[in-house]
Amino acid sequence: xxxxxxxxxxxxxxxxxxxxxxxxxxxxxxxxxxxxxxxxxxxxxxxxxxxxxxxxxxxxxxxxxxxxxxxxxxxxxxxxxxxxxxxxxxxxxxxxxxxxxxxxxxxxxxxxxxxxxxxxxxxxxxxxxxxxxxxxxxxxxxxxxxxxxxxxxxxxxxxxxxxxxxxxxxxxxxxxxxxxxxxxxxxxxxxxxxxxxxxxxxxxxxxxxxxxxxxxxxxxxxxxxxxxxxxxxxxxxxxxxxxxxxxxxxxxxxxxxxxxxxxxxxxxxxxxxx
Amino acid sequence: xxxxxxxxxxxxxxxxxxxxxxxxxxxxxxxxxxxxxxxxxxxxxxxxxxxxxxxxxxxxxxxxxxxxxxxxxxxxxxxxxxxxxxxxxxxxxxxxxxxxxxxxxxxxxxxxxxxxxxxxxxxxxxxxxxxxxxxxxxxxxxxxxxxxxxxxxxxxxxxxxxxxxxxxxxxxxxxxxxxxxxxxxxxxxxxxxxxxxxxxxxxxxxxxxxxxxxxxxxxxxxxxxxxxxxxxxxxxxxxxxxxxxxxxxxxxxxxxx
Numbered sequence: 001x002x003x004x005x006x007x008x009x010x011x012x013x014x015x016x017x018x019x020x021x022x023x024x025x026x027x028x029x030x031x032x033x034x035x036x037x038x039x040x041x042x043x044x045x046x047x048x049x050x051x052x053x054x055x056x057x058x059x060x061x062x063x064x065x066x067x068x069x070x071x072x073x074x075x076x077x078x079x080x081x082x083x084x085x086x087x088x089x090x091x092x093x094x095x096x097x098x099x100x101x102x103x104x105x106x107x108x109x110x111x112x113x114x115x116x117x118x119x120x121x122x123x124x125x126x127x128x129x130x131x132x133x134x135x136x137x138x139x140x141x142x143x144x145x146x147x148x149x150x151x152x153x154x155x156x157x158x159x160x161x162x163x164x165x166x167x168x169x170x171x172x173x174x175x176x177x178x179x180x181x182x183x184x185x186x187x188x189x190x191x192x193x194x195x196x197x198x199x200x201x202x203x204x205x206x207x208x209x210x211x212x213x214x215x216x217x218x219x220x221x222x223x224x225x226x227x228x229x230x231x232x233x234x235x236x237x238x239x240x241x242x243x244x245x246x247x248x249x250x251x252x253x254x255x256x257x258x259x260x261x262x263x264x265x266x267x268x269x270x271x272x273x274x
Numbered sequence: 275x276x277x278x279x280x281x282x283x284x285x286x287x288x289x290x291x292x293x294x295x296x297x298x299x300x301x302x303x304x305x306x307x308x309x310x311x312x313x314x315x316x317x318x319x320x321x322x323x324x325x326x327x328x329x330x331x332x333x334x335x336x337x338x339x340x341x342x343x344x345x346x347x348x349x350x351x352x353x354x355x356x357x358x359x360x361x362x363x364x365x366x367x368x369x370x371x372x373x374x375x376x377x378x379x380x381x382x383x384x385x386x387x388x389x390x391x392x393x394x395x396x397x398x399x400x401x402x403x404x405x406x407x408x409x410x411x412x413x414x415x416x417x418x419x420x421x422x423x424x425x426x427x428x429x430x431x432x433x434x435x436x437x438x439x440x441x442x443x444x445x446x447x448x449x450x451x452x453x454x455x456x457x458x459x460x461x462x463x464x465x466x467x468x469x470x471x472x473x474x475x476x477x478x479x480x481x482x483x484x485x486x487x488x489x490x491x492x493x494x495x496x497x498x499x500x501x502x503x504x505x506x507x508x509x510x511x512x513x514x515x516x517x518x519x520x521x522x523x524x525x526x527x528x529x530x531x
Contacts, residue, residue: 041390041393041394042390147282150279150283151282151283151286154279154283154286155283155286155287155290155412156411158406158409158414158415159411161395162403162406164390164393165389165390165393165395165400165403166387166388166389166390166403167388168358168384168387168388169387169403169454171358171375172356172357172358172375172376172377172380172381172382173295173296173375173376173378173406173407174295174296174375174376174377175295175406176295216392216394219394220394220396220438221394221395221396221399222394222395224394225394
C-alpha cells in the first residue's frame with residue numbers, strides 16, 4: 001500500500017518537465033504568499049485581480065510583436081496600475097471603479113487580440129496555466145522575480161508594516177506610505193508576471209489571496225501570516241501539480257487553486273477564534 | 275533556503291546606506307514650542323475655512339488646553355501643527371520650524387486613529403514603531419526594547435505587551451499609542467481629545483504621565499472637559515472661527531515658561 005503510494009509520488013519526478021514545474025511552483029508559492037500577506041491585509045485583492053488579468057493582452061501582444069512575453073506582461077500590468085491611479089486621481093471616480101474600468105478594458109483588449117491571433121494554439125494554457133510549458137528560461141525568470149520580491153519585502157519590512165497598519169503615523173514620520181503602496185503594486189505586478197505560466201492569467205490572483213487569507217486566520221504577526229501562507233501555497237501547489245499530472249484534463253492552474261483552497265477551508269473551520 | 279535568504283538580506287542591509295526618512299530638525303526652539311501669527315487653515319482642500327487670523331504662542335514645557343465647541347477648528351489646528359494639513363495663510367513655527375512631515379520631535383494623536391482593522395500586530399510592536407523615528411530606510415530595528423518596556427510599564431500595559439492590537443479595548447489602545455509617542459521621545463505632544471470614551475483608570479494613567487511636572491515636554495491637548503482646566507498652564511479658546519482668548523490660567527506659577 002505505502003510502496004504503491006510512494007510510487008505514485010515518485011513516478012512523475014522522472015519527467016524533466018515535472019521537476020521544472022515543481023521548482024517553479026515552489027518559487028512562485030514563496031513569492032505570492034509573502035506578497036499576498038500585504039495584498040490581503042491592505043484589502044488590495046481587487047487591484048491584484050486587475051493586475052493579473054491585464055497580463056493577457058500583454059502576453060498576446062508580445063507574441064504578435066515577437067518580443068518576450070514576460071516583457072509584454074510586465075508592461076501591461078504596470079500600465080494597468082498607472083492607468084487606475086490616473087483615473088482615480090480625479091474627483092468623482094473612486095479607486096474601486098477606476099480599477100474595475102482598467103480590469104475590464106485590458107481583459108477585453110486581450111480577448112480581442114486573442115481572436116486576432118487565432119493561429120496560436122495554447123490559449124487554455126495562457127488562461128489557466130500549463131505545467132508542460134515551463135522551460136529553463138521560465139525558471140530563471142521566476143527565480144529572479146522571487147529574489148527581487150523577497151529582498152524588497154525584507155528590506156522594506158518595517159516601512160511596509162507601518163504603512164499598512166497606520167498610514168497616518170507613517171506619513172508623520174516621513175516614511176512615505178504612498179511610495180510604499182506603489183512599491184507593493186510594482187512587486188505584485190512582478191509576482192503576477194512570474195506565475196502566469198504556471199497558473200494562468202485568470203487564476204494567478206488566487207495564489208495571492210487564498211494562501212494569505214489562510215495565513216491571516218492562523219498568524220498573529222505579519223511574519224507568521226507569511227509563514228502559514230507559504231506553507232499553504234507550497235502544499236496546495238505541489239498537490240495541484242500531482243493532480244493535473246494524473247488527471248491531464250485538469251489544467252495545472254485549476255489544480256493548484258483547488259488544492260490551495262482545501263487548507264484555507266480547513267483553517268476557516270478549525271482555526272481558533274481570536 | 276531560509277538561511278540563504280537571511281544571509282542575502284543581511285548582506286543587502288549592509289550594502290545599502292541608511293537613509294533618514296526626512297531631513298533632520300534644528301536643535302532648540304528658542305523657548306517657544308509654537309508661535310503662530312495670523313494663521314488660517316481649512317480642514318479639507320477646497321473646504322470652508324476652519325479658523326482665520328489666529329495668533330498665539332505656546333512656551334516650551336507648557337501644558338496647554340485647546341477648548342471650544344465642536345467644529346471650532348481644534349482638530350484642524352492640531353493637524354496643521356503636526357504638518358498633516360497645509361497652512362492657508364499666515365505664519366506658524368513649531369519647535370523653531372515651519373510645520374512639515376517627518377519630524378521626530380513632534381507626536382500627534384488623532385481623535386480617532388485610522389488603524390487597519392484586524393492587522394496582525396502585537397502591542398509591543400505597535401509601541402516599538404515609535405523608535406522608527408530614530409531610524410531610516412534600510413535599517414533594522416532590533417534595539418530600543420528597554421525604552422519600549424519602560425513606556426509600556428508607564429502606561430500600565432506590561433501584562434498586555436504580547437496581545438494582538440485588535441483585541442485591546444479603546445482605552446488600552448489609546449495608552450498604547452501614547453506609549454508609542456513616549457518611545458519616540460517627542461518634545462511636543464499634540465493630542466486630540468485623548469480622553470474621549472476613556473474609563474477613569476485609563477484616564478488617570480495618562481494624566482499621571484502628561485502632568486508629571488518633572489517632564490520637560492510641551493502638551494497641546496484639545497479637550498471638552500471644563501472640570502480639569504485648572505491643571506493646565508495655558509488655555510486657548512477657539513470660537514467663531516478664530517482663537518479668542520489665549521491666557522495663562524489662574525494659579526499659573528510660571529514654572530514652565
